[in-house]
Amino acid sequence: MALAQSTALKNKTKDEITYLRPVSNCTGCGDTKVSWSVHEGMRRFNRKLGLKGKDRYELIYAADRGCGNLQGYHAYGIVDAIFCMGSGAIVGDGIKESCSEKQIVVTASGDGAYNFNISGIKFAAKNKRFGAINVIYNNYNIRMTGGQIPLETDFDKEGPALGFDIIHVNPFRVDDNAELFKDLYDRYLKKEKVMVIADGVCVLDMGKDARNSGVKMGRMVRSEECLDLKFAKERERVAMEEPEKLKDLPRFKCRLCGIGLRCHALLNNDPRQCQACGSCLQFPCPANALSFEGISFSTSVSIPELIDK
């Protein structure tokens, strides 16, 4: 047993040293926002049903190669299984065969993986034994991490043809999306098939378009009620008055928003790093300390709409 523990510890240390920047989505990427909503939706689903402890439903999140695996680093605890290209949906159906009835499987693919293995997606639609929630990161506007040509798939035509109900979401509307997923888990248990298309996922790209169109985007604002800001003041006081105790204090008190949304502006408390995605607008901050000034991409991912606002 001692061997097992020391092995795990050693690997963890090696992880941290070797991979100072673990694979991760960019700050303003909508993919992580969707994943956050998927997890938050499950929490709300359990609350809605009044389930606690072992009675709760559990989320199994299976993704595949591409943007999905940027969220796969184990410390994030976002994704549970990532195997080969295009395998998200079909691996998810394999998991459904062997997981418990209290586990709900959500699968995720990029639009490239969707086209790579459309037959696997089709299998999920045709498999009558289980429901299916398949999230598609529709990267039509950033041409994927490898710069591949965008496929501009017409999901509104292809999805119903395969057997899916199609729902488009703005990834930055995390609160709305969490509510959506809360309802989708109900539909999953009724063996319905739903494909959630997360459109327009890069705020850098959208920001450029917005600037070129003369739209001035807003900025995140964090009030003095923020638990981390309060704690930072406490740390300052300890540093001044009792410096010997400083090493025993944690660096942060909450950080829920920064971790949940993967936002560098929130993590560093620096509004200049804000890309105006607007997720923080809807983030359920425990101290209600987050707000947003001006317009954000959570309002719309369409430039004409932003201009109108």
Added chain:
Amino acid sequence: MEKDSVFNLGRMRLSGNQAIARGALEAGVRVTSAYPGAPISDLQGSFEQLAGNISKKNAFTNKVGEALERVGYQLAAHWGTTTNEDNSMALALGAVICKADYKKREFLTEQEWDLVYGDTVFAQDEEKRIPVGSRVMCSFKHLGGNTAADALRVAVNVVPYTGGLGLASGDDRQGTSSQTMQDNKVLYGFHIRIPTLELHSPRTAHSTVKNCYRLFEELGVPFAVVMNYDLSYREVSVDPVMALDMAANQRRKGFTRDPKHLVTIGPHIRAREHRYHSKLIPLFKTKIKENFEFLGNRMAAFGDKPKVMLVVNGPFREDFEMVHNDPTLRERLNRKYGDVLVMETDIVFPQPDSLFEELVSKHGIEKIYVFEEGYGRVIYLQLLDLVNQNQLDVKVFDRSIPYEPRIYERFSYIDHIMNI
């Protein structure tokens, strides 16, 4: 339950495909996936009938189907909707990684258990039990292995979660119904590097498959069984008593979260890939040696002072069985090779190195002749490597044939052994 799970098939002839299906059922396999293609289609066809997806069409599925129903056997079969081999393999991967039950250790010592399971979420188990879930069988023809190679290779990256996964490959080395005569032992053995066996007879295939599940599930690694075209279809009389492992079939279902293992990204897999090649494959070799006969292999000596050793595999092995019952053939064998030690083996990869070293030093073996089918020469190349690395004073000769002869070629494997 246990009494019901043993039943008599009666007098029955089974093809190689049906024999593998029987072995999987006896092992308690719960999920099967496949993409059909000659010569392996009948394997999943049997599962489809037994799972109730299509009607039962032959004596085997009728008889076994009744028994499965009686004991409440759980079986899910996916054929109609898996649209290619990659999908069937990915589905099998998803089904096999769910581990929510335990079984006691049967083959591993505590130290070996640490090596296999020490960095998983199960490492805290004080009894060092084996985490288990659904046993899964995935099958496709030889060329399907190319389509499925992406998912196949990933199966190695998530060891030990893929323990309990069996792959069956129907190798059309005749080119009877395929565009090429690929030797999949190269794919599974040398490229994917998972335990690979070439089954030599429909008569014994079921017990080999069943025992492979028992051993390799505990080692946490998938295994592959390969059968050639002729053996896949040829029907022979079989042992009528069929015993189902219902404990394995009725295991608790559930997915246990371990993203460090089940998310295959660079930071997670690099250390494990190294460990697989440097630590786990040597462990597999040790376990294969320890369980050599358990996996259906045997040694036979013809004469008191053998200086020559034959390694007979696959269809060569099936024909070689005639030597045990035919004095004329034994005489021809001794005339050809003198006193001879014969390893009748299904193991293709990895070869149990230390067993060969022991045999060579114990008997003073000077020559080893390897008889295998297919262009891969997988056994021969491993033995050559062993001899070179350990500087053994023994010569290894390749006596393989690079393809499977068609029936009208009137090829006799035993003649090939005796006359070469």
